[in-house]
């Protein structure tokens with residue numbers, strides 16, 4: 001009887017050890033903004049690192065230095081929610097802390113965009129809506145002097161490390177898996193609906209194309225805008241809203257079907273207002289934790305949230321779950337249940 005009890009407690013200890021090991025498998029999330037230690041107007045870019053080592057760049061935008069930004073490190077996957085300039089990156093920063101948090105100073109990233117520059121330099125897989133992938137594929141070809149092919153998917157997964165940048169085009173609802181060499185499981189990336197637009201600035205077009213469109217003051221739209229659901233190997237399921245107004249799929253597809261437990265929400269006057277954003281989090285998505293990004297205002301000063309910001313109004317209305325600011329250069333770590341485990345949790 002006693003031996004059996006000892007055996008059981010050994011088993012319990014072993015299970016606890018396995019549990020702890022699994023617990024330590026956090027996803028690391030690092031925002032790359034214009035001003036280290038702050039959350040500023042233009043900040044969108046984020047690096048997600050799965051415990052298996054897969055590294056994903058979400059919406060490079062205007063707050064990075066382009067391909068040579070030392071903060072990027074290895075990038076296996078490039079995601080882009082839609083073609084607007086502040087996401088595709090028609091401009092970039094020349095260095096950190098240029099201009100103010102409210103009005104960062106940027107320089108041109110034409111003719112290629114920060115997204116194309118980075119994907120080309122990092123041999124990344126571009127997982128995004130088809131028309132954007134093809135457009136960026138051409139930009140990458142212009143940079144490298146070689147056509148950009150589609151990503152191979154041996155065994156149904158894209159290998160994290162690629163010899164050249166490649167395209168993994170999807171439509172809304174489409175999904176791709178990216179797997180590190182030797183890993184048991186891959187990271188699943190799914191595009192989801194966003195109530196927005198995906199028109200490209202004429203500045204990124206060829207002169208001939210620009211000319212033909214100028215007469216009518218129109219531009220081209222690169223397919224549907226999207227958000228993403230990213231399912232990491234530790235169980236973390238992140239909803240990247242993209243720019244979007246409120247929509248019912250936040251409840252049905254994102255929460256009920258995908259059961260996300262962390263939301264990265266884009267704020268801003270052309271995305272979602274504070275009260276609508278709080279409703280989306282409290283009533284529709286209901287994640288365990290939230291990260292606030294894309295503020296379109298300087299949110300912090302000395303790393304501390306400013307009063308009278310839309311971000312503050314949003315946070316004050318969110319109930320029952322923590323909201324973390326996407327502070328540039330601060331790495332937050334999340335376990336599989338969407339709980340912040342390190343890097344500034346409170």
Ligand SMILES: [Zn+2]
Pocket residue numbers: 082084196197243
């Ligand atoms: Zn937009």
Ligand SMILES: [Zn+2]
Pocket residue numbers: 084086087243294
């Ligand atoms: Zn935007």
